Amino acid sequence: MVPGRDTALLPSARAALRRRLGIDARALAAFRIAVGSLLVVDLLYRSRNLGVFYTDGGVLPRAASAELYPTLSALSIHGLSGAAWLQWLLFAVGGTLAVLLTVGYRTRITAAGSWVLLASLQFRNYVVLNGGDTVLLVALFLALFLPLGERWSLDAVADRREGRPRSRVAGFASAALLSQVTLIYATNAVFKLRSDAWTNGTAVRYVFAVDRFTVRFGDLLAEVPALLVAVNWTWLAMLVASPLLVVATGRARTALVAAFGTAHLGMWLTMDLGLFPHAMVACLLLFVPPSVWDRTERAVAPVERSLRARVGNSPFVHSGPLLPLGVRDVAARLAPAVTATVLVVGLLWQGVAVGYVAAPAETPVDPAEHSWKLFAPHPPTADGWFVVTGGLSSGATVDLYLHANTSDGPPADSAATYPTTRWRKYLTEVRRDPLVRRYFADYLCRWGEDRYGERVETVDIEYVTESVRFEGPTPTERRRLGRYRCPVVD
Template identity: 25%
Template sequence: MTPSPRPTASRTDDATQRLHDLHVALRTKLTEQPISLYAAAVLRIGYGLLYFAFLLREFGHRDEIWGPGSPWTPELATQLFDQTGWFSFLTLSDSRAYFEFCYASALVISALFALGWRTRAVSVLFAAVVACFHARAIYMADGGDNLMLLMAVYLCFTACGRRWSLDARRARLGVPSESAVQLPSRSSATEIRSQLGSARRILVTTLHNCGMFVIAVQVCLLYASTGLYKVQGETWANGTALHYVLNLDLFRPWPALSHMADGYPMMLVAVGYLTVLLQVAFPFTQFGRFKYPVLAVLLGMHIGIAILLGLPLFSGAMIVADAVFLPDRFYTFLARTCRRAFQRARSAGPGAPSPAEASLVPAQSGPVG
């Protein structure tokens, strides 16, 4: 007696149900659960402070780079904008007072963006500031400027002000916003307002999740393309690329330090091969715990680039971008650890009583008259 085959209808129903459950789970994850809120806050704080420090560092050279006294005059920049389609508010006037006002405004906007004050609107202003300053001196930009411009645009679509920000503090203290004020109205108007609020939450969550996904993909493409480009180079293949880089005057802020590092050729060969390997494999290492040692090695690599090659802006932009791959539980654990360490250091300070002295102090029963 031959066994009866399993009905194909039941298998089709099971597959359909699994696809439906997967679709519901993905839709819920995309539209109802904002991901990586702490990572978005780290990106906001990192890029805001980084650009603020960059503007402060170039404060003494601001006129030669972006101002009316720049060799790349506003007229030349405007001619280039006609060809490329870029725009910069710095070229709207040749007035010295106007330029100083724009520079001061850029500093204020960068600081407010890092602090997370009215983040939704300030993020758009920050992206406009980065784009306009980048376009004004586009021939002086490097990879760090390009990455910061992309991240500033992406962060406009994220909810990067919900954690570690003045907006989050205001919400935690219960300060009502304009959208939270309930006005007396008829039930139909209340229902419409509730539906609009629900649609707004879904839209904000979807944009945030898509923005964080695009940022992660951008960083993966950046590492992978850089690694594949290096593989094609002969100097990276034979391990002499770092030797030549360390002997370029343009990338020798401290010649003695570069000369000392160049004295270990085998170490430079190993570091060069490891750099190419990690960059090519980076997108494939972000799906497990192996990403933590990879990110730690890349952190050391970027610190070395900042010190040895004199590229702090590029290294800082890459270090902040790598923060998108760390989960929120890592940042909450780090925050708790820092808070406990601060409390222990405060309790062990010179003004704090010792445990023996604290046991002799009677408890206060009521308010002091």
């Protein structure tokens, strides 16, 4: 070993790691804008079912949430009251913070506040969440340790410090954030490689044969089997190659980011996956290399100059910190330890989930049940819909399903019986969990009385499963989930 050569290798290795695990400050700004916008849109969509999903008069009162998830529900600010007024107030505060995060005003405070309210909202009703919600929550948490307001923000406009802002940020926080995104793809690749359906090219055909997932152009794509097989193999190959998102640099990384971004756009155009494709695109922005942001910056430079001229001296735009210096110093010292812990735990968690690392004895949560399977190893092979009937005090039997009349026969499109992604996730839990089903029946007792103007005595819940067949008739199976007398929950 040559000491001089070994010493020279250290800066080179450090530079290589910084180039791959660091994040351009402009990428952080784009990520901030995307996440803030997503939070606003998410709140608007959730508000359409605010009373149903987040109040005691809905399908999951606080008592049910506490019974299902005692630890998480206890951490929810939204769970302090079952009244609608508190939910509307917190939605308004969350929306305001999200807008401020988008424009980059008091970025650290608004990002932290946005994360707290997002976590609180998710913990209030855990059964309506999907993978996109988890991506958003984890990514925003890790981003709290990064300078989201360094560029393209009101904070940057008001900053009077001398010298140029940081062009790149590298450390445990950036490594943890990039690795978490890459692990989503890589873990899913492992599960899919263990699947006969994915490795023989039929998995995507099964997914698109299930009506409750297909939207927009999905039905058209479902009519082209050869194209679905090609999509199957292409997506599987991309997932296997996903670690290159971290390894590659320059044009190769740009091409990979573009490929994954295009894939998520395709998901949004054809499938109902909630926030997942949007959250992943927001995270992919973090991988975009400096050469792309250089061109972007030249394009937005006139806007930035105009903004500085208009609001740079405004008394409403302040660059001074709100937190005391002592608090900021403690936070700065703790940040590397926290992010390093998250980095290691994240890697170990996924290692346990795929079976490469042994789980500690008496682990309270099974990582395999909370991992990135995403239609793997077994894609859905059956569609289905609910049939709910109610017995009124007058003796009449009526349809009690909220979203479509399914008591007279199969719906023309089973997707129409699941109006939103969150309703579909919730109704999936209604099928699986007897406790969730009891509270659903109790809600239908009250909903039916309002709809028909007389007391509902009984609620019968059934689920019809329709097996996917590429050729020939599609068999159905009707399963009784329970009969309930109203009120179901005293």
